[in-house]
Amino acid sequence: MDTRPWLLLPLLLVLGVVLSYAVLSIPDPAQELPTMLTDNMTISGAHNPVSAVLLNFRGYDTLLEMGVLLAALLGVWSLDEMPIYRGSAPDQILDIMSRQLIPVFILVAGYLVWAGADAPGGAFQAGALLGAAGVLLRLCGWRVNNRYSGLPLRVLLVLGLAMFVMVGTGALLIGSEFLRYPPTVASELMLIIESAATLSIGATLAALFLGGRPKGEE
Amino acid sequence: MELILGQIPWIVMPIIFPLIGSMACFLFPAKAKSLGLLTSLVVLACVTRLGWQLKALGSLRYPMGGWGAPLGIDLYADGLSLLMLLMAALVGLGISIYSSSYFSRDKARHFWPLWLFLCGALNALFLSADIFNLYVTLELLGLTAVALVALAGGADALIAAMRYLLVSLLGSLFYLLGVALIYHSVGSLDIAILAQRVEPSPAMWTAVGLISTGLLLKTALFPMHFWLPPAHASAPAPVSALMSALVVKASFYILLRMWLEFFQTQGAAFANFLGLLGAAAVLWGGIQALRQTQLKLLIAYSTVSQLGYLFLAFPLGTSIAWKGALYMLFSHAMAKAAMFMAAGNIQFFAGHDRIAELGSITQRLPLTLTAFALAGISLMGLPPSGGFIGKWLLLQASIESGQWWWGIILLLGGFLAAGYVFKVIAHVFTHDEPTSRTVTLPATMEWSALGLALIAVLLGLFTYWPLAMLEMGSPFGTGHSG
Amino acid sequence: MSNIYLYALLGVGLFILGIYSLIVYANLLRKILAINVMCTGVFLVLVSLASRNHNVQPDTVPHAMVITGIVVAVSATALALILMLKINKAIGKSEFPDKDCE
Numbered sequence: 104m105d106t107r108p109w110l111l112l113p114l115l116l117v118l119g120v121v122l123s124y125a126v127l128s129i130p131d132p133a134q135e136l137p138t139m140l141t142d143n144m145t146i147s148g149a150h151n152p153v154s155a156v157l158l159n160f161r162g163y164d165t166l167l168e169m170g171v172l173l174a175a176l177l178g179v180w181s182l183d184e185m186p187i188y189r190g191s192a193p194d195q196i197l198d199i200m201s202r203q204l205i206p207v208f209i210l211v212a213g214y215l216v217w218a219g220a221d222a223p224g225g226a227f228q229a230g231a232l233l234g235a236a237g238v239l240l241r242l243c244g245w246r247v248n249n250r251y252s253g254l255p256l257r258v259l260l261v262l263g264l265a266m267f268v269m270v271g272t273g274a275l276l277i278g279s280e281f282l283r284y285p286p287t288v289a290s291e292l293m294l295i296i297e298s299a300a301t302l303s304i305g306a307t308l309a310a311l312f313l314g315g316r317p318k319g320e321e
Numbered sequence: 322m323e324l325i326l327g328q329i330p331w332i333v334m335p336i337i338f339p340l341i342g343s344m345a346c347f348l349f350p351a352k353a354k355s356l357g358l359l360t361s362l363v364v365l366a367c368v369t370r371l372g373w374q375l376k377a378l379g380s381l382r383y384p385m386g387g388w389g390a391p392l393g394i395d396l397y398a399d400g401l402s403l404l405m406l407l408m409a410a411l412v413g414l415g416i417s418i419y420s421s422s423y424f425s426r427d428k429a430r431h432f433w434p435l436w437l438f439l440c441g442a443l444n445a446l447f448l449s450a451d452i453f454n455l456y457v458t459l460e461l462l463g464l465t466a467v468a469l470v471a472l473a474g475g476a477d478a479l480i481a482a483m484r485y486l487l488v489s490l491l492g493s494l495f496y497l498l499g500v501a502l503i504y505h506s507v508g509s510l511d512i513a514i515l516a517q518r519v520e521p522s523p524a525m526w527t528a529v530g531l532i533s534t535g536l537l538l539k540t541a542l543f544p545m546h547f548w549l550p551p552a553h554a555s556a557p558a559p560v561s562a563l564m565s566a567l568v569v570k571a572s573f574y575i576l577l578r579m580w581l582e583f584f585q586t587q588g589a590a591f592a593n594f595l596g597l598l599g600a601a602a603v604l605w606g607g608i609q610a611l612r613q614t615q616l617k618l619l620i621a622y623s624t625v626s627q628l629g630y631l632f633l634a635f636p637l638g639t640s641i642a643w644k645g646a647l648y649m650l651f652s653h654a655m656a657k658a659a660m661f662m663a664a665g666n667i668q669f670f671a672g673h674d675r676i677a678e679l680g681s682i683t684q685r686l687p688l689t690l691t692a693f694a695l696a697g698i699s700l701m702g703l704p705p706s707g708g709f710i711g712k713w714l715l716l717q718a719s720i721e722s723g724q725w726w727w728g729i730i731l732l733l734g735g736f737l738a739a740g741y742v743f744k745v746i747a748h749v750f751t752h753d754e755p756t757s758r759t760v761t762l763p764a765t766m767e768w769s770a771l772g773l774a775l776i777a778v779l780l781g782l783f784t785y786w787p788l789a790m791l792e793m794g795s796p797f798g799t800g801h802s803g
Numbered sequence: 804m805s806n807i808y809l810y811a812l813l814g815v816g817l818f819i820l821g822i823y824s825l826i827v828y829a830n831l832l833r834k835i836l837a838i839n840v841m842c843t844g845v846f847l848v849l850v851s852l853a854s855r856n857h858n859v860q861p862d863t864v865p866h867a868m869v870i871t872g873i874v875v876a877v878s879a880t881a882l883a884l885i886l887m888l889k890i891n892k893a894i895g896k897s898e899f900p901d902k903d904c905e
Contacts, residue, residue, distance in 0.1 A: 105829050115819050122815045125502055125527035126848065127808055130520075132508045132855065137862045139392050152860075156867035163385040163394045167445060167457045168871045170340060174438045174461055175878030177347065178468030179885045181431035227870055254348065261344045268340055281333045283387030304874075311881040314888070453868055460875045464882055471886060476893040480900065483831065483886045490838050490879055491825065497872065498818065498845045504865065505852040 148289025150221040157225065158293045162282050166271065169264040169300060176260060176307050180316035193243045201243045208236035216301050220290060226263075226300040233305025238312045252317035260310065263303030266296050331374055332383045332396050332448060334367035335406060339441030343434045350430035354421050357433040361417035364440065365410040372403050372790070380794025382450070382513075390450070390511035397450035397513070399794025401647070404787070405447040405574055408651050412566045412658045413440050415773045419662050420559040422763035423669070428472060428557075435472075439465040439563070446571050452500050453510045455575055456493065459539070463489035466568050470556040481551040488538060488548045492572070495535030502528035516582040529584050532576075533591075539572035542595075542632060543602035546625045550609075553621040558665020561617060565624040566658035570650055573631055580635070581643075581796060592635040599632025600730040607737025611744065616664045616674035619741055620657070623700060626734060627653045630715070633727050637718045640797045645714030647791060648780070652707020655777035656696035662770035663693040670760050676745060680753030688767040690749055695774035697742035699781070702735045707780030810851035817844030831887045831897040835880060842876045 140152060140160070149155040157165050193201070212229040219225030247256065270292055271282040279285075284292045342360030346353040375381060380399035389395060398406075416436070424432050442461035449455050467489065471482035500510070506524045507515055519525060541549040549569070553561050584591075606626025613619040627649070634646035666689040668674045671682045683690050699706035712731050719727040780787065791797075821841030825834050846869045854861035891897045 105827055107827055111823065111826060115823055118822075119815060119819045121527055121530075122498075122818065123812055125524040126811045126815055126852070128522070129502065129524045129852065130506045130522055132505055132862070134508070134856070134859060136391050136508055136864060137859060140863060141860075143388070143392060152863040153866045153870070156863050157870060159386060160388050160393050161386075161454075161864075161867060164454055164457050164867075164871050167442075167454070167461055168874050170438065170441070171457065171461045171464060171875050171878050173344075173347075174435070174465045174468070175882045177431070177435050177438065178464060178471070178882045181435065181468055181472055182885050182889055227874060257348050261347060264340065265344055268337060268344075272337065275330065275333070278328075280384055280387040281330065281337075282385055308877070311878075314885055453871075457871060457875065460879065464879060467882065467886075471889075476890070479886060479890045479893055483883070483890055484899065486879070486883055486886065487825070487834055487838065490883075491822075491841075494818075494821075494838070494841050494845055498848065501845060501849045501852070501865070504849075504868075505855075510864075 146286045146289070148284060148286065148293055149219075151219060151223065151225075153223070154219050154225050154293075158296065159284065159289065162267075165300075166264070166267040166282070169267060169303065172304065172307050173261060173264055176310055179311055179314065183315040184318055185313050185315035197243060201239050205236050205240060208232055208239075212236075212301060212305070216294075216297050219297060220294070226297040226304060229297075229301040230304025231308065233301060234308025234312070237305060237309025241309065241313060247317065249317075256306070256310075256317065259306045260303055263296075263300035266299035270296060326370070329370075330383060331367055331371040332381055332398050333385075335364050335371070335410070335444035336441055336448065338363050338367065339437045339444065343437035343441065346430075346433040346437060353430055353433035357437060358417050358421060360437055361410075361414045361440070364444070365414050368403070368406045368410045368444075371398060372407065375399065375403055375793050391509040391514055394454050395450040395511060395513075396448045398448055399796050400791045401574075401578070401794075401796035402447045403793065404647060404651060404790055405570070406444060407790075408570070408654045409440065409443045409447065409567055411776065412563065412654050412773065415658060415662070415769045416559045416563050418765050419562070419665075419769040422765045423557070423559055423665065431472060432469070432557075432559075435465050435468050436559075436563070439469065439568075443567055443571055447574060450512050451510050452503065452512060452515070452579075456497050456500060459493055459496065459572065459575070462568060462571055463493065463539075466564060469560040470552050470564070472560065473555055473557045475555070477551070478555040481548075481555045484548050485552040492535040492538040495531045495538070497535075499528040499530075499532035499535065502531070512578065512582050519583045529591075532579065533584070536572045536576040537598075540569050540576065540628060541625060542598050542628060543605050543625065544598075546602065546606070546628075549625055550618055550621040553624060553661075554615065554617040558617075558661055558668065561621070561665070562658040562661035565621065565661060566654040569624065569628060570654065573628070573650070577643075581798070585638075589636075592638060595632045596636035596727065599629040599635070600727070602626060602629025602632070603730050603734040604629075604737070607734055607741065610741040611737065613741075614676055616667065616676050616679070616745065617661070619676065619745070620660050620664055623660075623738065623741060624657060626737065627657070627700065630711070630731070630734065633715060633730060634718070637715070637722050637724060637727065639718050639722060641714050641721070642718035643797045644788060644791050645711050645716075645718060647711075648707060648714060648787065649711030651787065652699050652711060652777045652780045655773045655780070656699040656706075656708065659692050659696040659770045659772075659774035659777065660700075662766065662773070663689045663696070666762055666766055666770065669766070670758065670762055676748070679745065679748040680751035682758075683749045684753075685758075686762065686767070688771055689762075690746075692767070692770040692774040694742075694746055695771075695778050697738075697746065699774075699777040701738040701742055702731070705781035706778050708777070709781050710784055807851050807855055811848050814844045814847030814849075814851065817841065817847065820844075829898045831883075831890065831899075835883045835887065838883075839876060839880060842872065846872055 147155040147159040212232040215224040215229035274283045383396040385394045446458040467486040538545045610622035631646045634642040699708035702708040702712040821837045824837035849865040853865040
């Protein structure tokens with residue numbers, strides 16, 4: 104049953120007015136942080152400021168966020184097995200189109216990771232594209248070979264987070280702070296992390312779409 | 322050796338190890354149990370070692386990625402975060418030991434990675450000094466907690482998990498909108514920097530309101546507690562234990578931290594309002610607990626009641642009041658985890674948790690009943706127990722600041738707790754024939770419950786260390802009196 | 804200048820609309836979508852206010868925060884949808900069973 108409490112609308116109205124007033128009256132920001140960002144861009148190893156924030160300055164957020172993605176997958180896998188897909192066989196057009204499209208998806212994803220260092224792009228956009236490729240493949244009736252649905256699939260799923268943690272711990276081992284990249288190899292390290300993250304994000308999104316753990320896991 | 326150990330940044334270890342452990346459990350499900358137990362032990366060791374460091378330094382700031390705030394994210398540890406970490410590590414070890422026998426094989430392989438993720442999220446949350454990073458840890462915590470509740474599998478658990486997920490996301494979004502307003506008006510996300518720069522403005526007040534609402538919703542403060550009893554009662558026993566003992570405390574911790582650092586200036590009326598809600602929670606939760614016929618629901622409502630005590634410290638605002646509230650929080654975590662584990666044992670043994678039919682079972686489980694009773698002593702606030710010390714400090718603070726009426730709530734809450742604890746304990750003294758069921762309960766499940774209950778009681782005898790811990794880095798400042 | 808605040812107000816509007824739908828509609832899919840609309844609202848506030856000052860480049864920290872937020876939202880939505888399907892399988896409808904809908 105849908106419910107419409109009579110008090111709700113006035114309450115939300117008040118909330119809306121308060122929030123709007125807060126947004127409109129917001130004081131002018133301190134410009135210190137953006138300036139610091141620009142000053143440190145050169146040693147961050149990325150030329151695109153968003154990538155620099157995501158992977159270097161606030162890389163720890165991104166590490167935990169890879170954790171969130173993996174945790175959601177763990178949750179989904181704990182709930183159910185993969186449902187049996189009852190689609191009819193794809194018709195010829197879809198079949199041919201998907202065969203043409205998937206390589207393009209992968210190519211563009213690779214480009215996005217590469218371009219992410221200097222221009223808008225990066226692991227999440229590329230991963231989303233890979234995920235879409237996975238969804239398309241699935242809808243065309245393709246499935247993961249049982250041989251790969253065990254450990255190899257799991258390795259692929261944790262790769263992004265694992266690479267992040269490994270690079271972070273590596274920094275500890277050479278005596279600097281967790282996740283601090285040595286400036287000389289910062290861009291290389293970030294590319295490695297991004298590539299690993301792209302694969303994991305793509306695989307995770309596709310696996311989330313499938314909606315359950317692979318059969319025969321228990 | 323000491324030189325090497327001293328150089329290790331122990332502050333990041335309680336975050337890294339659970340993440341690594343979780344991934345290892347996911348990759349090698351067959352070894353999950355031993356990996357999980359090992360991780361819990363390692364986390365406790367790291368936290369102890371961090372405490373050692375803090376004893377010398379007072380407080381510790383650690384720049385993740387080497388940038389330092391405001392450009393990067395800082396970790397920050399002082400006595401307050403150490404207390405929370407220690408609580409999570411101790412309860413965590415108890416839960417790991419308990420769970421090693423509780424779950425069937427197929428459930429265990431899902432439980433361990435999720436639980437270790439949750440453990441890492443908790444530690445990351447207690448150590449974070451960045452309000453957006455706190456949002457990410459909150460979400461990681463929320464999602465894993467939801468998945469763990471749903472692990473029980475029945476329709477009740479699924480529905481409770483769904484409701485919990487929606488509430489949790491709603492709370493997070495309120496929090497995030499508050500963070501957006503704060504960032505855009507101050508220009509930083511680091512709590513320490515915010516504490517220096519925050520100036521009262523409409524945007525700031527709104528942000529404080531949004532963040533508090535979101536966090537109170539997640540902490541299940543009355544009247545926003547409606548989601549808690551079903552979620553905590555329908556989850557598997559170890560999950561109920563970690564939800565009630567740890568997860569609700571996480572959002573409380575964030576609120577407390579922000580309150581101490583920069584919310585405090587936003588007005589005393591708000592503090593009194595929180596105190597009133599807390600008082601209502603103590604009474605309402607207690608009365609509801611008395612009315613329950615199912616053991617786990619009774620314990621869950623007791624959590625609603627006990628969470629209320631924590632908010633009585635806000636209107637008092639003195640250092641003693643905060644210490645009292647945190648003492649309550651710490652001993653409640655031990656006692657409540659023990660109690661849910663004991664309830665889990667009873668359910669495991671009897672196949673149900675109807676209070677009226679406990680008579681025939683309780684006599685067969687003396688250790689479990691002892692754990693339940695000891696935990697009950699702490700919840701009631703009888704000496705000697707951690708709950709007693711916490712209440713004593715709060716009472717002292719309320720008399721010192723001339724706000725004696727909060728003290729009455731403490732006493733009333735104690736009577737209600739006595740009522741619902743004895744409602745269960747009374748069944749030991751019935752003349753029901755002991756049941757002839759021959760379920761063997763693994764010893765680990767009884768002893769882990771008893772161990773945590775004992776800690777709750779011992780907290781009443783050894784008060785020096787916990788109170789000294791709360792002085793480290795003086796998280797409550799020096800001069801906030803009444 | 805003004806159109807930036809227009810986007811921010813739109814974000815606030817979406818946030819409010821989301822809360823309304825979350826409370827009013829019983830169907831779980833609608834509730835999940837309502838949460839997503841609220842997310843979008845918050846992201847819009849975050850991003851739009853980042854370019855208030857015309858003289859300098861937009862602040863990129865909120866942009867990074869939004870990207871992180873999107874991934875979190877996707878993860879949560881996926882978990883919520885699977886939970887909804889499981890509930891549907893268990894009780895035959897995608898609603899909370901009793902009248903106390905959230």
